[in-house]
Amino acid sequence: MKNSILNRRRFLQHSAAGVTAAALAKRHSARAANKAANKLRVGVMGLGRGMAHVKNFLKLSDVEVAYVCDVDDNRTANGLSVVTKGQAAACRGITDLRHMLDDPHLDAISVAAPNFWHAPATILGCQAGKHVYVEKPGSHNAAEAGLMVAAARQHKRHVQMGNQRRSYPLIIEAMQRLREGVIGKVLSSRTFYSNRRGSIGKGNPAPVPKHLNYDLWQGPAPERPYKDNLIPYNWHWHWHYGGGEMANNGVHALDLARWGLGVDLPRRVTYGGGRYHFDDDQETPDTGMAAFDFGHCTALWDQSSCNRRRSEAPPFVSFYGEGGVLTTTGGHNYTVYDLDGKELERKSQPASDTPHVANFINAIRNGEKLNAEIGDAQVSTLLCHLANMAWRTGGAVNFDPAKRRLIDTPAAAKLWARDYRPGWEPRV
Secondary structure, three states, X not given: OHHHHHHHXXXXXXXXXOOXXXXXXXXXXXXXXXXXXXXXXXXXXXXXXXXXXXXXXXXOOOEEEEXXXXXXXHHHHHHHHHHHHHOOOOOEEEOOHHHHHOOOOOOEEEEOOOHHHHHHHHHHHHHOOOEEEEOOOOOOOHXXXXXXXXXXXXXXXXXXXXXHHHHOHHHHHXXXXXXXXXXXXXXXXXXXXXXXXXXXXXXXXXXXXXXXXHHHHHOOOOOOOOEOOOOOOHHHHOOOOOOHHHHHHHHHHHXXXXXXXXXXXXXXXXXXXXXXXXXXXXXXOOEXXXXXXXXXXXXXXXXXXXXXXXXXXXXXXXXXXXOEEEEEOOOOEEEEEOOOOOEXXXXXXXXXXXXXXXXXXHHHHHOOOOOOEHHHHXXXXXXXXXXXXXXXXXXXXXXXXXXXXXXXXHHHHOOOOOOOOOOOOOOO
């Protein structure tokens, strides 16, 4: 496995576009044929969350799911079964992302593997000439955020991030209402996340299940022994693989906050809290509060991952203005209040991820503007990275938004990037 990884990496490094001239010509011809037939062929990597991607692609006309890819053979088989029942065109179930990238007839990939795969897979996809839909947060660390945007620009690929509320009609309407002054000047935003997650326990060394390719699951991440409480979900709570609740759900909420406030990057971030509910392997906080200071306004993240706080019933995001408050409970609605708390207006409609996926397909097909283009999307993700850096290094970081660099925080600066398994280092 390592040799094949290294061989492909060397190949990519010695080609400006990541493919040979002959392959480029072949792909150009294949794309021309696909365009003539008005068909777009996509491959989906990561068939947990990725099954939602599969089902949304199947809803769209003139889109074929050509590959389903997962390191878990059981998930691959399930994905293949769903696609086979949902479309007439053939679909291939595979384990290794690179088999999709080598297909000149493939137009796009959709990445729903764990966070530490997001940027490396996106960069490889762009280098192979594929457009990319990548789940949030899109990057494991701040350095990757810059690299994946650079890859999209260099190879002129459409890259959409999966913060799907950017395509929810009522959220788009709510943001327009804020711009029009429905609550006056917007001064601050507060985001809330509550859940009732249980303990992940303390993992033990165990044999790797036969259906799981653990070596490929680790992919870009430096190797660690397999333990029995890591996969398929609890990697989120280990810094080596994920970014905790901040990168898991904070990125959704803070993206809305940033959008509504009309801001980009903060000048100071604080994040306090801890792992209070259970004594287990989780490294990331289950309870916390983060503050993002933009100078003229602020955004807050209020997290309670192990207590739903039913008595409070907080919204997902609230905006506070000089003339009132606008809230949304998840993306399918919004409510406007005056300063006395009187409800002035409420709108609601069913939510669906399909418009966000359709926006990605329409960008490829006819140049429609992406609603969550990776350059802007990774600004929201960078808020999460800065908050996690703050929590891990004493609670606060100062940041220069113009130069996009930390100020006088050497401990946090060490977390800006990560180490990789040999041969998997992302380069643009």
